[in-house]
Amino acid sequence: MENQTSFDLSGAIQKWRRNLAQSVALRSADLDELEAHLRDAISALQAAGLSSEESFLIASRRIGSRDALESEFGKINPGRAWLNRPCLAGLLQIVTPGLGNLYTGRPLHGLILYVAVQGIVLFLALALLWLPWPVNFLIPVAAAIVVTVFVIFDGVRCARASLPDFPLARYNRWYVYILVVAVLAIVVAPEQVLVGSPTRAYVMQTFAADTTSMEPTVLIGDHVVVDKSAYAFSEPKRRDIAFYRATQRSQTISMKRIVGMPGETIEIRNREVFINGKKIDEPYVQFLRPSTDGTFPGVSMAPTIIPPDAYFLLGDNRDNSADSRFIGPVQRRQFLGKAQTIYFSSDPETHKTRWNRIGKTPN
Amino acid sequence: MHNEAMLSRELVAASTVPLVLSVLTEGESYGYELIRRVRELSGGRIEWTEGMLYPVLHWMERERMIESEWREVAGERRRKYYRLRKEGRLALKEEQQQWMTVHGALMKLWKTKPHLT
Numbered sequence: 001m002e003n004q005t006s007f008d009l010s011g012a013i014q015k016w017r018r019n020l021a022q023s024v025a026l027r028s029a030d031l032d033e034l035e036a037h038l039r040d041a042i043s044a045l046q047a048a049g050l051s052s053e054e055s056f057l058i059a060s061r062r063i064g065s066r067d068a069l070e071s072e073f074g075k076i077n078p079g080r081a082w083l084n085r086p087c088l089a090g091l092l093q094i095v096t097p098g099l100g101n102l103y104t105g106r107p108l109h110g111l112i113l114y115v116a117v118q119g120i121v122l123f124l125a126l127a128l129l130w131l132p133w134p135v136n137f138l139i140p141v142a143a144a145i146v147v148t149v150f151v152i153f154d155g156v157r158c159a160r161a162s163l164p165d166f167p168l169a170r171y172n173r174w175y176v177y178i179l180v181v182a183v184l185a186i187v188v189a190p191e192q193v194l195v196g197s198p199t200r201a202y203v204m205q206t207f208a209a210d211t212t213s214m215e216p217t218v219l220i221g222d223h224v225v226v227d228k229s230a231y232a233f234s235e236p237k238r239r240d241i242a243f244y245r246a247t248q249r250s251q252t253i254s255m256k257r258i259v260g261m262p263g264e265t266i267e268i269r270n271r272e273v274f275i276n277g278k279k280i281d282e283p284y285v286q287f288l289r290p291s292t293d294g295t296f297p298g299v300s301m302a303p304t305i306i307p308p309d310a311y312f313l314l315g316d317n318r319d320n321s322a323d324s325r326f327i328g329p330v331q332r333r334q335f336l337g338k339a340q341t342i343y344f345s346s347d348p349e350t351h352k353t354r355w356n357r358i359g360k361t362p363n
Numbered sequence: 364m365h366n367e368a369m370l371s372r373e374l375v376a377a378s379t380v381p382l383v384l385s386v387l388t389e390g391e392s393y394g395y396e397l398i399r400r401v402r403e404l405s406g407g408r409i410e411w412t413e414g415m416l417y418p419v420l421h422w423m424e425r426e427r428m429i430e431s432e433w434r435e436v437a438g439e440r441r442r443k444y445y446r447l448r449k450e451g452r453l454a455l456k457e458e459q460q461q462w463m464t465v466h467g468a469l470m471k472l473w474k475t476k477p478h479l480t
Contacts, residue, residue, distance in 0.1 A: 030417065030421075032433075032441075032443075033394065033417055033442075033443050034414060034417065036393070036394075036395070036440055036441065036442045036443070037394050037395045037413060037414075037417075039440055040395040040396075040440070040442075041395060041413070044399075062412070062413045063412075063413045063414040064412045064413065064414035064415060068412065068414070068415070069414045069415075072414070072415050072418045073417070073418045073421075075418065076418035076419075076421050076422045076425075
């Protein structure tokens with residue numbers, strides 16, 4: 001029936017659709033629906049005896065002009081639909097990669113993206129820990145920028161692809177997103193409440209030094225990369241600068257140098273440290289007070305046996321350090337990791353970047 | 364176009380949502396079929412600019428009155444079917460009350476003062 005005249009009906013419908021497609025307010029799902037309508041209307045008119053050309057003209061006129069459709073569809077999809085939803089998807093991607101995909105109804109896509117990003121982050125962290133300066137810094141920074149841009153773009157693209165229909169799935173609820181973030185935080189690490197990254201929990205994290213207790217090795221304003229995998233695969237060593245929690249569950253994290261090992265007897269006689277009765281050499285240490293001040297706390301300490309599985313830690317800035325002399329030995333399980341590299345440093349007073357410190361390994 | 368027998372633009376706009384909801388109580392349907400049914404019920408006096416129905420349907424969907432699904436019934440073309448939701452039934456109940464209020468008031472006036480016409 002459709003071929004009863006020389007009129008090219010399917011060509012006309014395609015042309016009609018292409019014309020409508022030029023409007024930003026009309027997305028492809030709208031065009032599909034309007035086209036189905038047009039074809040239904042044409043079929044009905046043809047069945048009533050009209051030629052395919054007449055049927056097409058009448059049916060397309062009844063649907064309305066492009067301008068009329070654009071204005072009506074535009075009212076239903078104001079900025080909210082084709083601006084804010086992609087924006088929101090992009091923002092959710094920043095909170096946790098994949099969350100924006102979940103929001104746009106692509107949970108599996110989101111899960112894959114999350115796993116992929118965490119894999120890349122892990123890889124970059126290992127690069128940061130193992131490659132020499134400054135390659136170890138430049139590659140991860142460049143890659144992090146690329147990955148971030150890609151993740152945001154991916155969220156926005158998913159949101160755009162599902163517009164303007166944007167059917168909300170059953171899980172499109174605000175509390176679902178909170179739940180996802182919370183579950184990730186718990187699975188990954190309790191202290192990473194917002195951005196749960198397994199790498200951050202188990203491989204590498206950064207801290208800014210906020211006390212002088214490790215001067216002159218680590219200054220206030222030094223930002224230090226901590227190798228969190230260090231003590232998972234090997235035992236802490238003497239002279240390591242270790243990060244540890246004040247108590248096992250504490251959020252307070254300190255950084256001191258390992259001086260005494262498990263089972264050893266440690267004694268301090270007027271600033272000199274003796275391990276098992278033998279004086280050790282401490283080239284890293286700094287004293288603020290005159291050596292004659294023998295009454296200052298911590299200048300001397302009676303022989304102490306370090307329990308098994310515990311370590312005796314001291315600050316390099318020995319006269320201004322709250323360390324094992326005062327808080328006792330630190331348990332092995334309190335350790336977070338080992339100081340790796342100073343990746344950034346700025347003077348706390350002048351806020352000027354201390355370029356000469358960047359890239360140094362504190363030891 | 365300005366046939367006296369045709370419903371005014373304002374009334375067409377105001378009655379679209381209750382009409383769609385009411386037709387959907389008869390079962391799920393798609394845009395073209397909805398328009399055909401309303402034309403038939405109104406004896407051709409309610410004539411929608413057909414393309415304009417879709418933004419309204421999408422808005423109603425966003426307001427969760429109705430839900431939609433692309434489906435291909437055997438032997439026919441792929442169409443987007445709309446179905447009433449619980450919220451839509453509640454909305455229809457409200458619409459019914461409001462239209463009946465207007466209808467009832469007008470009826471009383473027109474019955475008591477038939478000479479006005």
